[in-house]
Amino acid sequence: MSSSLPGGSNAAGEAGSARLRGNSVKYVSPATLRLERVYEQNRQRLQKEDGARVPDPATTPQIKGKPRLLLMGQRRSGKSSISSVVFHKLPPSETLFLESTARIQKDSLNSFMDIQVWDFPGQIDIFDNPNFTFDMDAIFGEIGALIWVIDAQDDYLEAVARLNSTILHLQRGYPHINIEVFIHKVDGLSDDYKLDIQRDVTIRIQDELSDQGVENAPVNFHLTSIYNHSIFEAFSKVIQKLIPRLGQLEAMLTNLCRTCRFEKAYLFDVNTKIYIATDSTPEDMASYEICSDYVDVIIDFTEVYGSWPRSPQWRARLEQPPWNQSLEDQVACEWAESGLVLSDAQRPIMLREVDRFLALVAIMKEGSYDKMPQINMNVDVVVKGLTEFFDITKPKEGGRVQQQKILQPGKGR
Amino acid sequence: MSEMESGAGAAAPPPATTPTAHLRKVKKQKVLLMGKSGSGKSSMRSIIFSNYLARDTRRLGATIDIDLSHVKFLGNLTLNLWDCGGQEAFMENYLSQQRAHVFSNVGVLIYVFDIESRDVERDLATYVNIISALVQYSREAKLFVLIHKMDLIQPLTREDVFDNRVAVIRRKTAEAISIVRKLQHHPSSPAAAGQGLPDLDIDMQMFATSIWDQSLYKAWASIIHDLVPNLGVIETQLASLGVAIDADEILLFERTSFLVVSKWTSKEGDRNPYGDRFERMSNILKSWKHTCSKFTGTPRNAEQFSDFEYKMGANFSMFVTKFTTNTYILVCMPPGEARFNSAKLNVAAARPWFKFLDGPVIAPAAQVPNVPSQQMISTAAAEGTEA
Known part of the structure; x- marks a missing residue:
C-alpha cells in the first residue's frame, strides 16, 4: 500500500490550475477561428439575399456559448423517448405513452x-420543406452537436439517406457541428447483429460522403438503448466533446486515482447521470454502470430523507447539551459524502458531492476502506481543484445564482 | 444444544425450556399464488424471492401445474409457496380432482388479476370458483388480490381503473361467499343463512401492482407482514434501539427479498411526506443489489454489500448495514459525526437482541409428510396432461 500524500496531489492541482490560467488568456482554437469566419460569411451572404432577415452579429456563438444538442431522425425512431429518459428521468417503460412530437421541443x-x-x-425535413423555411442560423448557429437517431430494429435505409443529405447540408454551412449517430433500440439484439448494423450504417454513410467529396466529416457512431446505460454513456461522450479543456479535468482525476489507488473515478452530472470526465484508464462499461446506479441510490435516499424540512424542536434538541454545537459544526463535511463496501472483495465505492450539479464517484481497491480518512483529505483537495476549474472555465455571467448546497433530487425540477 | 437435537429427531416437539421459549413456534405457511395464465404470478415470485430483474422475467415460460417452492424467510420461517399454473385445464383440475389437496390448510391466497385481460367476465367466474373452494376448505385464510400490470394503464387513469376493478372484485367475492353459504345452509331457512354471513367473511386486501415499480414491494410486504413470527418482539426491540441511538427511522429488511420486515419511526421521522418510502427503499436497495451482482459477477442471491453510509452535510445521516445473518438494517438519523459513529457501534452492539431472528430452523413434524405430497402433485400433473 503506498501511502497517499495529500501534499502531492495538492501540488499537482496547483500546477494544473496555473497552467490553465496561463492558457485561458490568449488561446483561441482553430475551430473557433474558422467558426467566426464561417459565421461572418453566412451573415454577409444572407444580407445580400434578403435584407430584412439579417442575423445580428452580436449573437455570435462564442458570446452566448450555450451549447445546443439537436435531436433528429425519422419519426418513431425514439428521439423524444431519449430526451425524456435522459433529461427528465422518465422511466423507460413509460415512454410507451409519449405522443408524437409535432413541433420543435x-x-x-x-x-x-x-x-x-x-x-x-x-416527419419534417428542415432542409427541404416547401411550406416553411427554417432559419438555419438560428438552428445550427451555436456550437453543439447534432444527434441523429436511427431505429436499428426498423428498416433504416431511408433514415441513412436523410442523414446523408443532412450531413452534406451541414458540411457546407456549419462544418463545426459534431454529428453523432445513435443507432438506437439495440436492446434485445445480439452483439454480433449490433456490430453488423453499426458497420453497415458506417459504410453507407462514409461511401456516400466520399462520393460527394466530403472527407473527414466529424461523424461518430454509438449503439444505444433507453433500457440500459448505453444511452447515458453515449450522451456522456457527446457532451464531453463540448467541454472546454476536458484534458485538464481528466488529468486531475487521473492524478487522484494514482494517489489514492482508485480503480476508476468519474465526475458525474447528478441530474442526468452523464459523466463529464473520467480518469485515463481504459473505458469500462461495468464500472460506469455501478457508479451511475450509485448516484441514483444517493439521489433516491436524498429525496426520501433529505428533501423535507425538519422541525425547529428537532434541531433544538440536537444542539442542546451534551452536544452544545450547532448541527453545522457537528458534521465533518458540509457536502454529501457516502461510502459503500462491496461484499465480494471488500472493494469500497465512494461518492463526494462537488457542487450542486456534480459528484465525484470512484471505485476503490479492495481493502482500502480503513484508509478512508486519508482518502477523504485527498478527495477534498481534488474537489477544491475542480471547483476552481469550473470557476475559470465557466462563461462569465453577472450575478450568478447563489450556490445551493444540496444534492437536488432529480424529479423536483 | 437441545434445539439441535430436537431438530434432528424431527418427531420431538420443540422444547419449552429453551431461552426463546416465549417466542412463538415456527410454522410452515401454505401460500397459494393463483390467477389466470400469463397474469404474472411467476414473474412476481421470481422478482421478490429469486432476485430477478423485471426485464428478465420475459424469459420465464408458463408454469405447468403447481410449482412448489419452500422460500426461506428470516431463517426460521418457511413459506410454502405454491405457484399454481393458470391455464384453464390446470385450474379445472385444482377445482375438481385436487380441490381438497390444494385448498386445505391455506394460510394465504394471493390471487393475481391481469388488468389488460380481454375476457374479464371469465376471469371473474374463475375467481368466484377459486374463492368458493378456498372458503370451503380454509376458512381462516387471508386473501390478497393483486391487480397486476398496472404499468400498462395510463398513469392518469390508473386510480379510477383500479377503483372500478376493486368494486367489481369485492362484489364477486361476496357472491362467492354466498354460494358457499347456500351450500352449507341448504336445508335450513334463508334467514339462518343470512346470519351465517359474518362467520364466512374473508380477510381481504387489494393492491394495484406492477413489476416495473415499487408497488410490488408494497403488496408483498403486507403479505409477509402477517406471516412473520414474533413480530411484536421485533417491534418493541427495534423501538428501544431507535430511542437509544437517537434515530429518526429504522427499517429492518429481510436479506434476500429486501422486503421490510419491521420498521420504527420517531415522531420527527413521521413527518416525512413520503408515505411510500418503505417499499421505495426495498426497490432501491434491491435494484442496487442487482447492479452490484452484475459488477462483481457474483450470483444474484449472494450477499452484495456489507456496509453503506451516507452523510448529507447538516441534513441527515444514514447507514445500511448487515445486521443479523438474515437481515439488513437501515438507520436514518440526525447529522453529526459523533452521533453517527456511536450509532453504528450501538447497532453492532444490539445484534444479540435480535439473534432470535436467525433461530435454527426447527423441523416441525409437518415437514415429513410434505415430501410425498409433492410427488403426488407431479404425478397428478402427468396424468392430467396425458388425459
Whole structure:
C-alpha cells in the first residue's frame, strides 16, 4: 500500500490550475477561428439575399456559448423517448405513452453547463420543406452537436439517406457541428447483429460522403438503448466533446486515482447521470454502470430523507447539551459524502458531492476502506481543484445564482 | 444444544425450556399464488424471492401445474409457496380432482388479476370458483388480490381503473361467499343463512401492482407482514434501539427479498411526506443489489454489500448495514459525526437482541409428510396432461 500524500496531489492541482490560467488568456482554437469566419460569411451572404432577415452579429456563438444538442431522425425512431429518459428521468417503460412530437421541443438543461436540447419532429425535413423555411442560423448557429437517431430494429435505409443529405447540408454551412449517430433500440439484439448494423450504417454513410467529396466529416457512431446505460454513456461522450479543456479535468482525476489507488473515478452530472470526465484508464462499461446506479441510490435516499424540512424542536434538541454545537459544526463535511463496501472483495465505492450539479464517484481497491480518512483529505483537495476549474472555465455571467448546497433530487425540477 | 437435537429427531416437539421459549413456534405457511395464465404470478415470485430483474422475467415460460417452492424467510420461517399454473385445464383440475389437496390448510391466497385481460367476465367466474373452494376448505385464510400490470394503464387513469376493478372484485367475492353459504345452509331457512354471513367473511386486501415499480414491494410486504413470527418482539426491540441511538427511522429488511420486515419511526421521522418510502427503499436497495451482482459477477442471491453510509452535510445521516445473518438494517438519523459513529457501534452492539431472528430452523413434524405430497402433485400433473 503506498501511502497517499495529500501534499502531492495538492501540488499537482496547483500546477494544473496555473497552467490553465496561463492558457485561458490568449488561446483561441482553430475551430473557433474558422467558426467566426464561417459565421461572418453566412451573415454577409444572407444580407445580400434578403435584407430584412439579417442575423445580428452580436449573437455570435462564442458570446452566448450555450451549447445546443439537436435531436433528429425519422419519426418513431425514439428521439423524444431519449430526451425524456435522459433529461427528465422518465422511466423507460413509460415512454410507451409519449405522443408524437409535432413541433420543435426546446428544452433547457440547467446543469454544470447550460445545455439546450432541441427535439425535432421526425416527419419534417428542415432542409427541404416547401411550406416553411427554417432559419438555419438560428438552428445550427451555436456550437453543439447534432444527434441523429436511427431505429436499428426498423428498416433504416431511408433514415441513412436523410442523414446523408443532412450531413452534406451541414458540411457546407456549419462544418463545426459534431454529428453523432445513435443507432438506437439495440436492446434485445445480439452483439454480433449490433456490430453488423453499426458497420453497415458506417459504410453507407462514409461511401456516400466520399462520393460527394466530403472527407473527414466529424461523424461518430454509438449503439444505444433507453433500457440500459448505453444511452447515458453515449450522451456522456457527446457532451464531453463540448467541454472546454476536458484534458485538464481528466488529468486531475487521473492524478487522484494514482494517489489514492482508485480503480476508476468519474465526475458525474447528478441530474442526468452523464459523466463529464473520467480518469485515463481504459473505458469500462461495468464500472460506469455501478457508479451511475450509485448516484441514483444517493439521489433516491436524498429525496426520501433529505428533501423535507425538519422541525425547529428537532434541531433544538440536537444542539442542546451534551452536544452544545450547532448541527453545522457537528458534521465533518458540509457536502454529501457516502461510502459503500462491496461484499465480494471488500472493494469500497465512494461518492463526494462537488457542487450542486456534480459528484465525484470512484471505485476503490479492495481493502482500502480503513484508509478512508486519508482518502477523504485527498478527495477534498481534488474537489477544491475542480471547483476552481469550473470557476475559470465557466462563461462569465453577472450575478450568478447563489450556490445551493444540496444534492437536488432529480424529479423536483 | 437441545434445539439441535430436537431438530434432528424431527418427531420431538420443540422444547419449552429453551431461552426463546416465549417466542412463538415456527410454522410452515401454505401460500397459494393463483390467477389466470400469463397474469404474472411467476414473474412476481421470481422478482421478490429469486432476485430477478423485471426485464428478465420475459424469459420465464408458463408454469405447468403447481410449482412448489419452500422460500426461506428470516431463517426460521418457511413459506410454502405454491405457484399454481393458470391455464384453464390446470385450474379445472385444482377445482375438481385436487380441490381438497390444494385448498386445505391455506394460510394465504394471493390471487393475481391481469388488468389488460380481454375476457374479464371469465376471469371473474374463475375467481368466484377459486374463492368458493378456498372458503370451503380454509376458512381462516387471508386473501390478497393483486391487480397486476398496472404499468400498462395510463398513469392518469390508473386510480379510477383500479377503483372500478376493486368494486367489481369485492362484489364477486361476496357472491362467492354466498354460494358457499347456500351450500352449507341448504336445508335450513334463508334467514339462518343470512346470519351465517359474518362467520364466512374473508380477510381481504387489494393492491394495484406492477413489476416495473415499487408497488410490488408494497403488496408483498403486507403479505409477509402477517406471516412473520414474533413480530411484536421485533417491534418493541427495534423501538428501544431507535430511542437509544437517537434515530429518526429504522427499517429492518429481510436479506434476500429486501422486503421490510419491521420498521420504527420517531415522531420527527413521521413527518416525512413520503408515505411510500418503505417499499421505495426495498426497490432501491434491491435494484442496487442487482447492479452490484452484475459488477462483481457474483450470483444474484449472494450477499452484495456489507456496509453503506451516507452523510448529507447538516441534513441527515444514514447507514445500511448487515445486521443479523438474515437481515439488513437501515438507520436514518440526525447529522453529526459523533452521533453517527456511536450509532453504528450501538447497532453492532444490539445484534444479540435480535439473534432470535436467525433461530435454527426447527423441523416441525409437518415437514415429513410434505415430501410425498409433492410427488403426488407431479404425478397428478402427468396424468392430467396425458388425459
